Every structure is written in C-alpha cells, then in structure tokens.
Amino acid sequence: MKQFTIVANWKMHFGPTEAVSYTKKLKAKIVDHKSVTVVLAAPSIDLVAIDKPAIRGHLLLGAQDLNAKDEGANTGEISGPMVRQVAEYVIVGHSERRRDQKETDKQIAAKLAAAVRNDLKPILCVGEKLADRTNGHSTAVVVDQVTAALHGVTADDIKDLQIAYEPVWAIGTGEFCPPEHLSPVVDAIRHTVEHLYGEEASSRLSILYGGSVDPDNASAYLAVEGVTGLLVGGASLNAESFGSIVRAAQDEALK
Numbered sequence: 001m002k003q004f005t006i007v008a009n010w011k012m013h014f015g016p017t018e019a020v021s022y023t024k025k026l027k028a029k030i031v032d033h034k035s036v037t038v039v040l041a042a043p044s045i046d047l048v049a050i051d052k053p054a055i056r057g058h059l060l061l062g063a064q065d066l067n068a069k070d071e072g073a074n075t076g077e078i079s080g081p082m083v084r085q086v087a088e089y090v091i092v093g094h095s096e097r098r099r100d101q102k103e104t105d106k107q108i109a110a111k112l113a114a115a116v117r118n119d120l121k122p123i124l125c126v127g128e129k130l131a132d133r134t135n136g137h138s139t140a141v142v143v144d145q146v147t148a149a150l151h152g153v154t155a156d157d158i159k160d161l162q163i164a165y166e167p168v169w170a171i172g173t174g175e176f177c178p179p180e181h182l183s184p185v186v187d188a189i190r191h192t193v194e195h196l197y198g199e200e201a202s203s204r205l206s207i208l209y210g211g212s213v214d215p216d217n218a219s220a221y222l223a224v225e226g227v228t229g230l231l232v233g234g235a236s237l238n239a240e241s242f243g244s245i246v247r248a249a250q251d252e253a254l255k
C-alpha cells in the first residue's frame with residue numbers, strides 16, 4: 001500500500017489561537033488516515049501553542065524555516081535545536097524565501113545541513129520560474145537546485161529527506177500545472193539523488209508536489225508516478241479543504 005505525506009504550509013497565517021482551533025477542526029475531519037502522514041508547517045509561534053496530545057501518530061508539526069547556525073547573536077531567528085523541541089519537520093529553501101529573503105543555494109545547503117544535524121526531517125523546496133519553463137529549462141534548473149542544496153550531506157543524512165517540486169509560476173497563482181509536466185522533473189530529481197548517493201537513497205526519497213494544489217486536483221498529482229505527497233499553501237488555510245485533500249490522499253493510497 002502506498003504511503004503519502006501531505007504538508008500544510010500556513011505561511012504567515014494564523015496566530016496561536018487560530019492554530020489551536022484549526023487543529024481541532026482538522027482532527028475531526030481526518031479520523032482515519034493511516035496511509036497519510038499529515039504535517040502542519042505552522043509559524044514558529046504556533047508550534048508551541050498547538051496542543052501536544054493532538055499531535056501524534058500521523059499528524060505532525062513542521063517549521064517553515066531555520067537558521068543555519070545552532071545558536072548565536074541572530075535577532076529574530078530560530079535555530080535547529082529550538083525547532084527540534086517542538087517539531088519534526090522543517091521546510092528549507094521555499095521559493096518565497098529565495099525571492100524575498102534572497103536566500104542563495106549556498107545558504108539553503110547550510111540550512112539543510114543544520115536540519116539534519118538537529119535530527120529534523122527537511123522538506124527541501126525547488127522549482128523553476130516561468131521564464132525557465134518557457135525556455136525549456138525546468139529540469140535543468142531543478143537539478144541544479146537539488147545538487148547545490150545537497151552539497152555537504154551524506155546518504156545517511158538524507159534518509160528522511162523530502163524534496164518538494166514547486167514550479168514557482170504555479171505557487172499561489174491558481175495556475176494549474178498539468179500533471180504530465182511533473183513526470184520528467186520528478187524523474188530528474190530521483191536520478192540526481194541516485195547519481196549522488198546511489199540507488200537505495202534514491203528509492204527511499206520522498207518527492208512532493210506543490211503549487212495551487214486543491215481538493216479537486218490533489219488526486220491527479222498523487223497519481224503521477226514517483227510523487228509521494230503534496231505541499232499545500234492556500235488550500236491548507238481552510239481545515240475543511242485541507243481535510244478533503246488528506247482524504248483524497250487516503251483514497252488514492254488505497255487504490
């Protein structure tokens with residue numbers, strides 16, 4: 001039976017109060033999801049507030065970013081050891097941070113190393129811009145991003161790695177990325193990991209899709225060979241629609 005991972009990326013939405021009531025609503029909506037690991041990538045302040053007994057089994061927490069250093073004079077930053085006290089996963093290299101915080105491939109590699117050093121499961125985001133796609137460079141751009149981000153980590157370090165393929169032009173735009181666009185990129189990601197770390201590491205690798213995922217298109221993305229989950233932004237802000245995506249994944253896993 002297949003096993004999927006569905007990640008809610010809340011971005012900068014919800015304070016602790018809303019986070020607690022969302023989690024309660026979501027739990028009521030997704031009673032039986034044994035084949036789906038659900039990760040709430042919440043703002044750091046919410047990770048502390050969400051009721052710990054609510055978070056167990058197949059419902060887990062993730063942070064949206066971390067600093068590459070474990071401690072220091074870095075006002076406003078959150079480190080791996082801090083995140084590890086409250087969450088299991090961490091998103092690294094989201095395209096909004098690449099764009100707005102000007103995160104470079106080198107910084108992203110350092111953050112990924114910090115995540116594994118602190119026993120966090122990294123969700124590495126990669127994806128091409130519209131111009132790359134138009135020029136037919138989607139795969140090349142993604143392969144470069146993956147290679148750069150993995151610089152300095154070992155096969156053992158990446159045993160819990162998830163790579164989220166998120167075409168930048170499809171994020172938050174409602175722009176539908178045809179599922180058939182995914183296959184060559186997903187294959188290229190897996191081949192890159194195989195080339196760097198061997199077959200076992202690549203067969204273990206989890207590859208998520210993200211970009212305007214909603215309850216209507218979730219199944220089509222999950223049906224693409226090699227896709228093992230989804231990273232959901234906008235549609236995760238409503239517990240009802242996110243719950244529907246989780247249920248769609250559970251159904252897809254049983255097919």
Ligand code: PGA
Nearest residue numbers: 171172211212232233234
């Ligand atoms: P979206 O965001 O689902 O709103 O497109 C996805 C993401 O940014 O991870």
